[in-house]
Amino acid sequence: MGRRVSMPAADDLFRTTVDGTEQSVPAGKGRKNGAVRVVPDAPEATDTTEASGGSGSAKGKKPSGRIRHDEKITVYVTAAELMELEQTRLHLRGEHGLVVDRGRLVREAIGLVLADFEAQGEDSALVRRLRE
DSSP states (O other), X not given: OOOOOOOOOHHHHOOOOOSSOOEEEEOOTTOSSSEEEEOOSSOOSOOHHHHXXXXXXXXXXXXXXXXXXXXXXXXXXXXXXXXXXXXXXXXHHHHHOEEOOHHHHHHHHHHHHHHHHHXXXXXXXXXXXXXX
8 A cells, every 4th residue: 555645735835925024034953043034035225336336337236136037047066166155055044144045145146246347347356257
């Protein structure tokens, strides 16, 4: 006779989203303050580019955050790069209480690099690194 596997209910699989507000999630063992902060789905309305002296064309350009994405790219990384990315994600969660997935972390990093390139051009970190 075959064994039946119990499946989780739909409520267990699908979570409700929060409209740009912070939500507390129970923390695991060893957490400093007992909870972590879930990073909101939508980026905040403040413009950090303007405050940091960026160019006007980069103003208002923000990473997409946690939304449904229609486009996809595949990026191959080394095992060491993947480990570093995962350690950064875990560090953000453990030390800063920010719960983000690897995709969100990569989108944020891309946004930072592209904003720097748009603002600095020839002097950007991207151009310097690609010339090495």
